[in-house]
Amino acid sequence: MPLLEYLNISRGLQFDSVSSADIGHLHGRVNHLKYLNVSDCMVNTDNLMDVIAYMINLRSLTVSVYENSDIIDASRWKHLITSSLSHLTVFRFRFGTFDRNEIIRKYEDFQTNFWIKEHQWYTECLLGDQILSQIFTIPYLNDTRLMGLKYVRHFNTRIDDSKTFDNVTDLHLPGKELMTSSGFYFPNIRSALHFESESSIDISQLHGRVNYLKYLNVSDCMVNADNLIDAIGRMINLRSLIVSVYDNSDIIDAFRWKHLIISSLPHLTVFRFRFGTLDRNEIIRKYEDFQTDFWIKEHQWYTECLLGEQILSQIFTIPYLNDTRPMCLKYVRHFYTRIDHSKTFDNVTDLYLTSEELMTLNGFYFPNIRSLIIHSLPVFANESNEERFIRSLKRIMNLSNVKHLEIPLCSQTTGSTILLMILKEAPNLSSLNIFNCSIDILKNNKEICQYTNKMIKKLQFCVYSQSNPCQKPNDISSIHKVFSNVEQMTCHKTQSDSCLFLLNNLPKLSTLTIHFYQSANDSSFSKVKEELSKLKNIFFYEEILRDMKHVKLMAFGFWVSRDDINT
Structure with missing residues (x-):
């Protein structure tokens, strides 16, 4: 080591x-x-x-x-x-x-x-x-979580504490905290959230508190358009403004944003937004208002629409804002052809697809997808259909950049050929999320085992409800034949002897996470931990992934040094 x-x-x-x-x-x-x-x-x-x-x-x-x-x-x-x-x-x-x-x-x-x-x-x-x-x-x-201000500072005044929060970049900012907080200063805030509860009286008090803010990112908030725009109007030194707000038609107002920028934001050079509403016709009408010289010639802030049926339609600046959620493709694109929209989705790294969307899709291309989730696969009648499916994938994305794949392989619906074709086209793929039953259809294909053994370092078995037909216990004795170089694995509820078998037969496995549904009286998690604690230099962690009424979806995992495993 x-x-x-x-x-x-x-x-x-x-x-x-x-x-x-x-x-x-x-x-x-x-x-x-x-x-x-x-x-x-x-x-x-x-x-x-x-x-x-x-x-x-x-x-x-x-x-x-x-x-x-x-x-x-x-x-x-x-x-x-x-x-x-x-x-x-x-x-x-x-x-x-x-x-x-x-x-x-x-x-x-x-x-x-x-x-x-x-x-x-x-x-x-x-x-x-x-x-x-x-x-x-x-x-x-600094933290990955937003910092709040429900605190009183305590320090010795002989020390210079003026730069205490220089590293903080993300701030959670409810109105009540903002109006009562004192002694805090954050010079490098990139994201400040939560304007929903602010009244017009509260907004007036923002002056002097946020007028040094240079970068603002309002992401996926439920906001009152009047209060948000009034608040931004106080941020007179803004250089960069990013606003992502769904299900709010009032905020899709080109004339109001133009007035705000001209009157209050003289330093603004970057303005990116993504707005949404269920009324696709309203999106189309309001899209026209963003095609004036102010938006196109003066600032080069180009826009486009994604129009959906019975789902949220969107209008956004180009390029499309990347999101922590995978993007789906139940849309029709709407834009003016005189503008270059070939790089609209360059920033998108996570994609969610169904086979129906893929086979009918036109006009989309994603060159930088890192994570691909294929939610459903058709029953392929022959290899020609599988090849057509792969061609459709290649038409909309660059598979060579894909690092993570989730694909619903199941012996009840499809064979292993489709995964083999993807592996051949995606040389950087190292993380795979599949059904338990996929092992049954992969282990007998020598060619695919050559690829999976060489390429896959991180393996996860899909976690669905306990009644899912693909959630059957798999024969763990076959996993090492298909994924011999796995270093990290996430699987379903299993026993301690199964964990030991995996550790003994997967020579590079050092991190194992077990997802399972736990009722109030279920103690099997403790039994597994008790047995595995006999290994030297083992470290455990646990997390509640979902807390439902009578059951919890739990994650229990451990890291262990390979030197401690006796093969």
Whole structure:
């Protein structure tokens, strides 16, 4: 195994299953590590610190742990650093607990010479009522989640805290928080959301709070058009404005946006939007208003429409805004041919297709698709039909860029040839999501096994309702014949002996996630964990994916060092 220098551990890793005896086995595995980032994990403080103590060459340590007061211990961190981490120069943390008074008390322990003078590791607190209070090193660690302002800042005034939030780029901004917050300044906000609840009186108070904002991204919000436009009118230094709002016809008003830009946004150079309404005829009418010289000649802000039947029709600026959701193709394109629309969908990376849409589709091309979800496949009568299907795929996208594929292969409806054809056209494909029963139709095809064994590093079996006919338990003894080089796998509820079989027969598998439906009295998850805990150097995580009335869709997973698997 190559020596690790960088390790980023995010969400859900647990050290609570590692005994002191197990910790001893880490020596020699992690002592070459130089950079460690432990992000949003649920940890046992003793075990985490014992693990870090073996990382004797660490240069940079970042730890973000919530709901754990034991870890907020300045004396213990000082002892760890001075005794074991002689090369450490960067230490950043964010700890949280619901006891705001405890945060204040422990904050004082971080104000000694060791923290302030020797290392210049300055700290600050965010104090909340009935929410998690935080203590953190300055500057505040940026997060993938939007930051809210339901806090009071607490810090020693002798320290310059003016740049505390320089790294924060995404802000959640309800009106009540905005009007009552003070002492906060965010110079680099790219996205500020939630104008829905603002009244016209509240909007008037925005002046002076947001007039330094340069970049605004309002994404998939339910907004009142009047209040949103009034709010933006206060952002007089905006350079870039991106607005994505669905199911709101009032906001599709070219004349009002033109007036706003001319009167209030003199520095605006980038304006991108995507608006939607169920009335496709209204979209067509309003599209004409965006074809004037102001939009076309002065700013080159070109627009296009996607017209649907009984679904949301859209009008948007070119290129189409990429989305975290896969794009579907139940649309007819509408645009003026005098404008080059050949690159409209260059930014789209995720595509959702049905066979019916694919076979009838015209005028779309997606050169940069990374993730392709094929929701349904027809019953192919012969190989000619399969070849026609592949030609249709190639007509609308560049398959050579596809890295992830979800395809509903099933012995009841189709054979393996269609997947083989895609594998031949998609050399960068490394992640595959299929039905359980697909193994039955793949394992006997030697040619396809050559491709899957070589190409697929990440394998996931589709998770549907328990009544789905393709959700039958698969014969795990065949998986290694088809996917011998898999490194990460997600599968359905399985037993501990099955997990051990996979680990023993898939030589590169190090991460396994199990999705399963769990009722209140179901303890099988604990039994699997108990058995697997016998492996050395194993780390578990768990997550609720969907919480329904009587059952939860759970994800339980683990990472294990390959050196600990006895084949």
